[in-house]
Amino acid sequence: MEENLAINEALTSYPKEKINILFLENISDKAVQYFINQGYTNVTKLKGALSEEELIKAVKDVHLLGIRSKTQITDNVLSAAKKLQAIGCFCIGVNQVNLAEATRLGVSVFNAPYSNTRSVAELVIGLSIMLIRRIPDKNKAAHEGIWMKEAKGSYELRGKTIGLVGYGNIGSQVSVIAESLGMKVMFYDTETKLPLGNATPAKNLKELVGLADIVSLHVPETQQTKNLINEEILAAFKPGGILINYARGEVVDIEALATALKENRLGGAAIDVFPWEPEKNGDSFQTPLQGLSNVILTPHIGGSTEEAQENIGEDVSAKLYQFLEKGITNGSHTVPAIGLPPVQGAHRLLHIHNNVPGVLSAINTELANHHINILGQYLKTNDSIGYVVLDVDKQLSAQAAELLRNVKHTIKVRMLY
Numbered sequence: 297m298e299e300n301l302a303i304n305e306a307l308t309s310y311p312k313e314k315i316n317i318l319f320l321e322n323i324s325d326k327a328v329q330y331f332i333n334q335g336y337t338n339v340t341k342l343k344g345a346l347s348e349e350e351l352i353k354a355v356k357d358v359h360l361l362g363i364r365s366k367t368q369i370t371d372n373v374l375s376a377a378k379k380l381q382a383i384g385c386f387c388i389g390v391n392q393v394n395l396a397e398a399t400r401l402g403v404s405v406f407n408a409p410y411s412n413t414r415s416v417a418e419l420v421i422g423l424s425i426m427l428i429r430r431i432p433d434k435n436k437a438a439h440e441g442i443w444m445k446e447a448k449g450s451y452e453l454r455g456k457t458i459g460l461v462g463y464g465n466i467g468s469q470v471s472v473i474a475e476s477l478g479m480k481v482m483f484y485d486t487e488t489k490l491p492l493g494n495a496t497p498a499k500n501l502k503e504l505v506g507l508a509d510i511v512s513l514h515v516p517e518t519q520q521t522k523n524l525i526n527e528e529i530l531a532a533f534k535p536g537g538i539l540i541n542y543a544r545g546e547v548v549d550i551e552a553l554a555t556a557l558k559e560n561r562l563g564g565a566a567i568d569v570f571p572w573e574p575e576k577n578g579d580s581f582q583t584p585l586q587g588l589s590n591v592i593l594t595p596h597i598g599g600s601t602e603e604a605q606e607n608i609g610e611d612v613s614a615k616l617y618q619f620l621e622k623g624i625t626n627g628s629h630t631v632p633a634i635g636l637p638p639v640q641g642a643h644r645l646l647h648i649h650n651n652v653p654g655v656l657s658a659i660n661t662e663l664a665n666h667h668i669n670i671l672g673q674y675l676k677t678n679d680s681i682g683y684v685v686l687d688v689d690k691q692l693s694a695q696a697a698e699l700l701r702n703v704k705h706t707i708k709v710r711m712l713y
Contacts, residue, residue: 307393317331317362318341319342319363320364321363322343327513348373353376359382360382362384363384364386365385365387369398372401377691382406384407388412389544399680406619408608409465413469415603416466420540421474426592428452430449432592433589454478458480458511459484460495462483463489470492471491484496485497502532505641513547524547536562538564541569553565558588564589568596623712634683634685636685645711646686648682650680666695667692670687673685673686697709
């Protein structure tokens with residue numbers, strides 16, 4: 297029992313006061329407090345994002361970097377971050393990070409794909425009610441001193457069909473809430489998904505948009521989804537249909553959507569994400585959708601609730617901590633996923649290398665030639681790199697680390713504890 301406590305109290309061999317942690321974009325204080333509670337003292341939090349030039353200067357001595365969606369981690373930034381072990385994306389996506397370069401350099405990248413799921417799902421339902429009741433128009437009229445008390449064009453959600461494009465974490469939650477309100481649920485996904493409740497899959501995207509009263513998008517930003525909702529698909533929408541995009545900005549052809557709304561082919565829209573977005577609060581913002589009837593525009597705040605930010609702060613911080621202190625890479629987008637508990641009576645070494653044949657054999661040969669006993673070993677690879685976790689004899693761990701650094705194709709070696 298005492299040995300277990302000792303391991304948990306001092307897992308990392310590198311002094312905690314020498315670990316530099318930088319959080320940008322006003323990441324939740326939960327993240328800062330998480331590391332302070334674990335004994336890390338050099339934790340810096342900045343409110344905004346940094347430009348590439350500013351980042352290059354800031355990351356020079358940083359070991360852990362926390363960002364949100366505005367900070368762009370380019371190859372130049374990664375090249376300057378010589379001590380960087382991991383990046384935490386305190387958001388759903390990781391497309392703001394050059395993942396290929398991070399992989400090549402052995403920098404682990406984590407995110408929080410599920411933590412703001414409920415926040416987005418609730419808002420989608422709220423927007424559906426607002427749009428189907430034409431609240432934006434009535435709200436605008438009231439602010440302008442015009443009394444617009446009428447039922448024309450206003451409907452209940454009950455009995456209407458919501459079509460979900462993408463049936464993953466958020467889409468499936470929207471599905472459950474919508475059905476509890478008496479809606480019919482259809483979904484379209486490129487992968488086969490098990491329907492929840494009475495949801496039914498559509499054969500294709502055109503079928504879904506042609507039958508749904510409300511279409512909500514829940515897909516990632518890829519080459520396949522760019523302008524997924526284009527002029528052709530908009531023409532297939534059910535007359536008076538409503539579009540909600542709280543997914544990614546490149547998924548919708550904004551010009552085509554504006555035209556469809558102006559021509560009254562669609563009954564309304566709610567858009568939170570755009571092909572181009574300002575860098576910071578207060579910056580000027582323009583879109584062809586401004587001023588259109590029954591349109592709700594929000595500044596990329598779909599998952600921005602206090603609860604979501606706290607959940608994200610705790611989720612990503614835990615992943616960064618587990619990697620820093622135990623070498624656990626579960627949830628990493630760059631380093632192969634390995635999750636092993638600490639081994640008593642041993643020192644743990646982490647070895648990241650180019651994924652070429654013979655590296656593991658070379659590691660074992662070097663250690664065997666110097667009579668270093670391996671108490672535990674695990675290897676996992678992806679297309680680019682391999683990740684080896686080694687538990688070796690305590691008395692010889694420093695020598696082992698030096699030997700591993702000299703193995704051909706080595707990217708990074710770290711003595712953990």
